[in-house]
Amino acid sequence: MRPFTRKPRRSPRSRRGALVVAIGLAPVFAAVAAPPADAASTLRSLAEAQNRYIGTEITGNMVNNATITSLAGTQFDMVTPGNEMKWDTTEPGNGSYNFGPGDNVVSFAQAHNMRVRGHNLVWHAQLPGWVNSLPRNQVQGAMEAHITTEVNHYKGKIYAWDVINEPFNEDGSLRQDAFTNAMGTGYLADAIRTAHNADPNAVLYINDYNIEGENAKSNGLYSLAQSLLSQGVPLGGIGLESHFIVGQVPSSMLANMQRFAALGLDVAVTELDDRIQLPASGSSLQQQANDYATVVKDCLAVTRCPGVSQWGVGDADSWIPGTFPGYGAASMYDNNYQPKPAYNATATALGGPPATSGGPVHAVGAGKCLDVPNSTTTAGTQVQIRDCSGGSNQTFTHSSSGALSVYNGGDCLDASSRGTSAGTKVIIWPCNGQANQQWTVNADGTVTGAQSRLCLDVTGGSTANGALVELWTCTGRSNQQWTLG
Structure with a gap:
């Protein structure tokens, strides 16, 4: 009981x-x-x-x-x-x-x-x-x-x-x-x-x-x-x-x-x-x-x-x-x-549209995938790019509410400490639906944070495995271009 x-x-x-x-x-x-x-x-x-x-x-x-x-x-x-x-x-x-x-x-x-x-x-x-x-x-x-x-x-x-x-x-x-x-x-x-x-x-x-x-x-x-x-x-x-x-x-x-x-x-x-x-x-x-x-x-x-x-x-x-x-x-x-x-x-x-099917998020400029290092579930881990493997740590779901979640919805892509300034780390954090976990996929290939209006960015335009992902002022360059699925 x-x-x-x-x-x-x-x-x-x-x-x-x-x-x-x-x-x-x-x-x-x-x-x-x-x-x-x-x-x-x-x-x-x-x-x-x-x-x-x-x-x-x-x-x-x-x-x-x-x-x-x-x-x-x-x-x-x-x-x-x-x-x-x-x-x-x-x-x-x-x-x-x-x-x-x-x-x-x-x-x-x-x-x-x-x-x-x-x-x-x-x-x-x-x-x-x-x-x-x-x-x-x-x-x-x-x-x-x-x-x-x-x-x-x-x-x-x-x-x-x-x-x-x-x-x-x-x-x-x-x-x-x-x-x-x-x-x-x-x-x-x-x-x-x-x-x-x-x-x-x-x-x-x-x-x-x-x-x-x-x-x-x-x-x-x-x-x-x-x-x-x-x-x-x-x-x-x-x-x-x-x-x-x-x-x-x-x-x-x-x-x-x-x-x-x-x-x-x-x-x-x-x-x-x-x-x-x-x-x-x-x-x-x-x-x-x-x-x-x-x-x-x-x-x-x-x-x-x-x-x-x-x-x-x-x-x-x-x-x-x-x-x-x-x-x-x-x-x-x-x-x-x-x-x-x-x-x-x-x-x-209740009959509403289900979340978008999960899949990789491709970094266009690097030809790699958004990746959670070592498949960790530790809250606060900064995400990176790495060769595409199809693993669960590279499988993201974009929900109708704007969340980009990984591990079957257990963790979400998150602007660290609700940061709204260029250079804010992009991390994983338990999904909570807050504005710093909501992302807009734009027609020009950029992904912007609903709260910050900044772009998902590969630091320094790097194409190397392990290059970290952050928020940055939108420039339209290839290190800010992404495709889902």
Whole structure:
């Protein structure tokens, strides 16, 4: 069983730690993500072409961050508020409601033509103290009033509600909390019926973690779902949170989704992230890309999977580093909101164009190939030219996002230390999607750095094996001429 603790309430202050977690050893800098130039290749457009959505989570001051909102509004078409609709925010005092924070998220979504997933109505955590202090005979009334008031407030603005959040223990038994203590198992049906009465058009979910594959916990939920449906309870869907450790997406996830769908339920991936032990290596980022692609493909294979939502927009706002020390880099975008290999894999899984096939990068003037010395994978190694061998250390892939990657996407061609001056070393570094790893192949045969606008150059115009490659002011000379493939 994967180690897991619940997602804590996050604030701008609690996210601060995440902001200093960098991929590898590269320093952090502020940058606005560069979405694909072709709007048809955005994640949301690709998902919509598959009759699916692709979502994200926004909470706290994220809604006021122009970098985050621009990226989220461009790439995603569903938003989940991280904390703004939970009980301790919406009803901090008995009968005293505060919908302002949630309204801000809804307004953002409406301005960007995004749907909203309501999260959540009944959860054992983030409950205000007054709920836990109620006499048992008053809990049901308080729960029904809370659900009715909140769902009525957002009626017509919410696509789906996580009515019940994380109700199960790992062995498949129900948690003991204020609601089970007062109402037993009956609280689940009562909560869902109450939400349905307030908004009959919203899809009503039970949402939980560690239920992605077939195991004791998902078996318990499956039995509960069968029971609720047999009672005519208007349960509409199951939410698979999908907080994974890289390389540990369950092999039974597709089969598990299919069995819930066979009950007539929607099965959504609601909080996807895929945490990596830091510093993230090229191979772990590639495995993360594979994991994201697997989850998306599983969803596409299940007719009743309406979509996939990532928890957070980028690594900088992720809850992972603050909860799992030593782990991070869990999303499709890095700390600077630049796309990572997981972004490209997700786009391709959704039907976008795959990365260009790998092949050699020929140095025209020298008649040699771009080469990683001695086939090393050591980050920071300066690349060179050498007689063409066809080896993996000379096989580069130019992706749709502009990366030139080697070793099956594990490492990328990189302007050292994000240098933008003539003479900057061109090195290999774990792929992270940042601007200093994006390259434009021009019609005149030059290859320019997206950040520096300088040309890929063989130092001194050398034609010798081992001549080093750097950035230099574009001159059009043969030592700056390259062909791919």
